[in-house]
Each structure stands twice: as structure tokens, then as C-alpha cells.
Amino acid sequence: MKQTISEKIISKHTGKPVKAGDIAIVHVDGVMATDATSPFAIKAFREMGGKKLWDSKKVSLIIDHASPAPNETVANLHKLMRDFSAEMGCRLYDIGEGICHQLMVEDAHVKPGDLFLGADSHTPTYGALNAFAIGVGSTDLAATMLTGKTWLKVPKSIKLTINGELRKGVTAKDLILFLLKELGVEGANYQAVEFTGETIQHMTLASRMVIANMSSEMGAKTGLVDPTGLELWYPFEPTFADKDAEYIRELSFDVSALRPQIAKPHSPENVVAIDELKGTKINYAFIGSCTNTRLEDLHAAADVLKGKQLSNGVRLIIAPASKRVFNDALKDGTIEILSSAGATFITSGCGPCVGSHLGVPGDGEVVISSTNRNFQGRMGNPKALVYLGSPAVVAASALAGEIVEPE
Amino acid sequence: MHTTTAHVYPIDNIDTDRIIPGKYTKTLDMSALASHVLEDLDPDFAKKVQTGDILVAGNNFGCGSSREQAPIAIKAAGISVVVAKTFARIFYRNAINIGLPVIEVEKHNIQSGDSISIDLENGVVTNHTRNETYQATRMPQQMIDILNAGGLVNYLIQHGDYV
Numbered sequence: 209m210k211q212t213i214s215e216k217i218i219s220k221h222t223g224k225p226v227k228a229g230d231i232a233i234v235h236v237d238g239v240m241a242t243d244a245t246s247p248f249a250i251k252a253f254r255e256m257g258g259k260k261l262w263d264s265k266k267v268s269l270i271i272d273h274a275s276p277a278p279n280e281t282v283a284n285l286h287k288l289m290r291d292f293s294a295e296m297g298c299r300l301y302d303i304g305e306g307i308c309h310q311l312m313v314e315d316a317h318v319k320p321g322d323l324f325l326g327a328d329s330h331t332p333t334y335g336a337l338n339a340f341a342i343g344v345g346s347t348d349l350a351a352t353m354l355t356g357k358t359w360l361k362v363p364k365s366i367k368l369t370i371n372g373e374l375r376k377g378v379t380a381k382d383l384i385l386f387l388l389k390e391l392g393v394e395g396a397n398y399q400a401v402e403f404t405g406e407t408i409q410h411m412t413l414a415s416r417m418v419i420a421n422m423s424s425e426m427g428a429k430t431g432l433v434d435p436t437g438l439e440l441w442y443p444f445e446p447t448f449a450d451k452d453a454e455y456i457r458e459l460s461f462d463v464s465a466l467r468p469q470i471a472k473p474h475s476p477e478n479v480v481a482i483d484e485l486k487g488t489k490i491n492y493a494f495i496g497s498c499t500n501t502r503l504e505d506l507h508a509a510a511d512v513l514k515g516k517q518l519s520n521g522v523r524l525i526i527a528p529a530s531k532r533v534f535n536d537a538l539k540d541g542t543i544e545i546l547s548s549a550g551a552t553f554i555t556s557g558c559g560p561c562v563g564s565h566l567g568v569p570g571d572g573e574v575v576i577s578s579t580n581r582n583f584q585g586r587m588g589n590p591k592a593l594v595y596l597g598s599p600a601v602v603a604a605s606a607l608a609g610e611i612v613e614p615e
Numbered sequence: 616m617h618t619t620t621a622h623v624y625p626i627d628n629i630d631t632d633r634i635i636p637g638k639y640t641k642t643l644d645m646s647a648l649a650s651h652v653l654e655d656l657d658p659d660f661a662k663k664v665q666t667g668d669i670l671v672a673g674n675n676f677g678c679g680s681s682r683e684q685a686p687i688a689i690k691a692a693g694i695s696v697v698v699a700k701t702f703a704r705i706f707y708r709n710a711i712n713i714g715l716p717v718i719e720v721e722k723h724n725i726q727s728g729d730s731i732s733i734d735l736e737n738g739v740v741t742n743h744t745r746n747e748t749y750q751a752t753r754m755p756q757q758m759i760d761i762l763n764a765g766g767l768v769n770y771l772i773q774h775g776d777y778v
């Protein structure tokens with residue numbers, strides 16, 4: 209039987225060959241939940257009669273969504289997570305350690321070929337590692353914490369082949385925004401997206417993570433990046449799709465002429481080339497999120513801002529993806545460049561991305577952000593206008609006071 | 616089967632931030648969630664709903680985050696079933712796990728205020744106001760089993776494991 213990457217990985221975890229459409233009960237290699245989803249997961253786990261985790265080494269809880277706690281309600285939810293982790297012996301990532309998805313990859317909680325569940329919708333990020341990773345809710349997660357298993361429907365797959373060398377200043381973010389425009393926010397609903405082609409095969413792990421991360425915005429169950437060219441710091445066995453695997457849709461793009469792309473309010477599919485937005489004034493620039501605040505993103509911003517000053521009246525907030533990213537950027541001088549240019553650094557974590565604490569925009573304010581979602585109200589104020597772009601575009605716009613491409 | 620009133624928002628892509636904004640989700644208090652449900656879309660929504668009513672929406676309902684507070688808030692507000700043309704994947708699964716029935720109906724003519732009854736097992740929606748019936752997509756058996764148990768918690772209490 210010819211199989212897609214999803215079919216192969218799921219088959220391995222259910223002990224028999226499966227094809228798209230099958231319902232499979234699978235063994236799971238690891239799970240994680242955040243402070244947005246752990247409290248409900250813990251509650252559901254207790255209600256299920258849970259006394260101990262199926263495997264405490266395979267469960268991670270991360271405090272990243274509202275971190276450090278902005279008020280007593282959240283503080284108590286964090287305490288609940290700390291107490292639960294201590295009791296169950298699982299790993300707790302406390303405030304400032306980083307964004308869940310970054311930590312799972314950095315600390316190799318998830319590896320190529322794994323089947324992983326995260327109680328967060330951007331769990332498909334690990335498709336960058338060639339793992340089958342899906343986002344679930346708290347109750348699903350609780351059930352896996354108890355049993356080590358879950359059930360799922362084997363998804364059909366879409367194959368996107370991307371060729372051509374990206375122009376200077378055009379990044380993985382621009383590419384995925386372009387693909388979102390092509391496919392739409394439900395273009396891959398219930399399906400897996402496989403990304404292949406030479407453009408993808410030459411990407412760094414960080415850039416692959418941008419692509420896999422935003423497959424969620426297409427409604428995809430997961431996004432899987434072709435492991436050709438993938439470089440990791442540990443040995444692994446790649447899972448390739450079979451040559452004649454069955455796809456429900458196959459599309460090819462040549463992106464050698466692609467311009468920087470921007471998603472306009474209030475949907476990540478509302479994408480245009482940056483040229484159409486010339487003169488759009490901004491108030492607030494944000495570099496953060498599991499999509500775009502790794503070292504290469506901070507470097508891109510520093511390249512733009514080196515020796516310069518933010519435009520008057522514009523604030524730039526940066527939340528590094530993890531403490532490790534922050535420390536690396538500290539050592540190589542990137543933090544100093546950005547800070548001297550006027551950037552404000554906040555705790556490594558989700559920060560303003562989800563609108564639950566820091567950095568909420570005011571009424572009518574215009575935000576340019578390196579995050580993945582610009583739904584109305586997403587950053588905490590339904591009257592704000594959020595545009596999405598690459599870190600280089602965000603930095604250049606913070607410098608100019610309006611949406612512009614990096615020079 | 617008793618009939619209930621429909622609240623129709625024929626809009627596509629109603630996302631989880633509009634169902635329950637992230638700023639309200641940091642709680643385990645159901646009534647607090649219920650009071651803010653869909654408020655950015657319709658500030659009076661929570662007040663209008665009578666226990667047992669149904670919510671009707673367009674395509675890709677519940678897209679966005681994995682927050683289970685979205686279906687929980689809808690259920691806590693008193694909605695007994697959500698009907699949409701399509702649902703976003705995680706929302707669909709979460710709703711069933713917490714025991715909120717959701718069904719996909721491609722074509723219908725339901726207007727706000729219509730009196731509706733729903734047969735989940737057979738996937739049939741009856742509109743008593745307009746004397747029409749509509750066919751829904753049938754759910755995987757695993758989901759019907761979880762729903763019949765009243766959600767995944769009860770399912771696991773009953774079975775101890777996935778079966």
C-alpha cells in the first residue's frame with residue numbers, strides 16, 4: 209500500500225496499516241498542555257478518576273499564555289498546575305522558560321516520526337520535525353494523560369510543492385501567508401498538508417516551523433514538512449511519503465517572484481502583497497509568538513534596526529520564543545541592538561499574541577505583528593486592527609511608522 | 616423529541632475568539648464563561664437564549680484556538696445543539712468530548728425563531744415552522760458513543776480506556 213506521511217506515522221502507532229478515512233486508536237509518544245488548557249485538563253483527568261499519569265516522562269505542562277500571572281485568578285490556575293506537576297512527577301515549564309511549541313522542539317520532547325498531542329491549536333508546528341502532531345482540547349488531552357492513547361480519523365492529505373528561490377527579504381512567513389491566501393482558512397479543514405519542493409527542502413528548522421505552525425490557519429489537522437534537508441542535533445530516521453501516495457489535492461507553486469505578504473484585519477487569509485498597503489500608519493509593532501521569534505527572526509529584526517531608532521509614537525514589543533533564544537540573542541549582541549533601537553523586551557512566552565495580559569492595543573490602533581492570527585479581538589481589543597507580516601517587515605514598519613518592506 | 620428555538624447567525628468562520636475572547640477564558644467558572652459567550656458578535660446573545668435552544672451558523676464554525684472554553688461557554692449558556700454547515704476540527708471534537716452535540720447540515724432554510732427538533736442518531740433536522748426536514752452528515756460511531764455517554768469523561772469512567 210502506498211502511503212502519505214500521516215498514514216505511515218499513524219500505522220506505526222496503531223500496529224496495522226491504515227489509510228485515509230480509517231478510525232484508529234493510537235499510542236501517543238507525548239503530550240503537552242498550557243496554562244490556557246491545563247486547568248481544564250487537570251479537572252477532566254480527576255473527574256475521569258485519574259490517580260497517576262500513564263507515563264510522567266511524556267507529559268509536559270507549560271505556563272506561557274498569561275505569564276507571569278496578571279491577577280489572582282490566573283495565579284491560582286498556575287498554582288494548580290505547579291501542584292499537579294509536583295504530585296504527578298511530570299515536567300512543568302514555569303514562567304519565562306518559553307512558548308510551549310518552542311520548548312517541545314528545543315528539549316526534544318517531540319522527535320521525527322512521533323505521534324504527539326498538544327492541547328493547543330498550533331501543535332502542528334512539530335510537523336517541521338516530520339512528526340504527526342495534532343491540537344486537541346483539554347478533555348482529549350486528559351484522556352491521553354490517563355491512557356496513553358487517543359482515537360483519530362486518519363486524514364486525507366493535500367500536497368503542496370513549492371519551488372524557486374525566495375528573493376532577499378522574503379521569508380517562510382511570506383510564503384505561508386501566500387499559501388493561506390491560495391487555500392483559505394478552511395482550505396485544509398480535517399486534512400493533513402504535506403509541504404515539499406526545493407524551497408522547503410532548503411529551509412532551516414526555524415523556517416520549517418513557521419510553515420508547519422500556520423498550517424493550523426488553513427484548518428489543517430496537521431502540517432508535515434518533507435524531511436529532506438532537515439538538520440537536527442540528534443540522529444533520526446525520516447519518514448517520507450511513498451511516490452504514489454494518494455492525495456486529494458496537489459498544487460505546485462513557483463515562488464521566485466514572491467513579494468513580502470501581509471494579512472489584513474481580521475483574518476489570516478486576507479492576504480495581499482505589501483505593495484498594496486503603502487502608507488498604512490501603525491502605532492504598535494509586535495515580534496513574538498510560536499510562529500516567529502526564534503533566533504533567525506530576531507536577527508532579521510536586528511539587521512533592519514541596527515544603529516537606528518523607532519519612529520516617534522511607535523512602540524515595539526518583543527517576546528522571545530524561549531529563554532534559550534533570549535540568551536543566545538543576548539550573547540551575540542542582538543538584544544542590545546534591538547533594545548538600543550527602542551524595543552521593549554517582555555517575558556518569553558505568548559505575550560500579546562493571545563490578548564490575555566500584556567500589550568493590549570487601544571481602540572482604533574493599528575498593529576503590525578509577526579504572529580499567526582489576527583481575528584477580531586485576538587490581541588485583547590476588538591476595536592484594534594491587526595496586520596500580520598514577517599519579523600523583518602514588522603521591524604521595518606516600526607522604523608518607518610507605517611507598513612513598509614525592509615530595505 | 617421536544618422542539619426548541621433557533622438562533623441563527625448565517626456567518627462563516629465564527630472563530631473561537633468571537634465565541635469566547637481569550638481574556639475571559641482564564642477561569643473554571645462556567646457561569647462567567649456563559650455570560651460572555653459570542654458577545655463581540657451579538658452583545659445580547661446570552662440574554663436571548665433559553666435553555667435547550669439551538670445555535671445555527673455558517674461554514675467553519677469554531678475555527679481558531681483549541682480552547683475547550685468555546686463549546687463549554689455555548690453549552691453553559693443553555694444551547695443544546697449547534698448546527699453549522701461545517702465545523703473547525705478541534706471545536707467539533709471538543710464539543711463532543713464535553714457532551715455538546717454538533718451537527719453539520721449542508722443545506723437548510725432555518726431562520727431565527729424557527730422551532731426545530733433534532734434526531735442525532737439518524738442525522739435528521741426537522742423545521743416545524745417551515746415543515747421541512749434536512750439531512751445532516753453522519754458522525755463517526757466513536758463520536759456517537761462518546762456523546763451517548765454524555766462526553767469523554769463519562770465515556771472513560773464507563774469503559775476505563777478507549778474501546
Ligand code: SF4
Nearest residue numbers: 330497498558561562
Ligand atoms: S504564541 Fe500565540 S499562537 Fe503560539 S501558542 Fe502562544 S498564544 Fe498560541
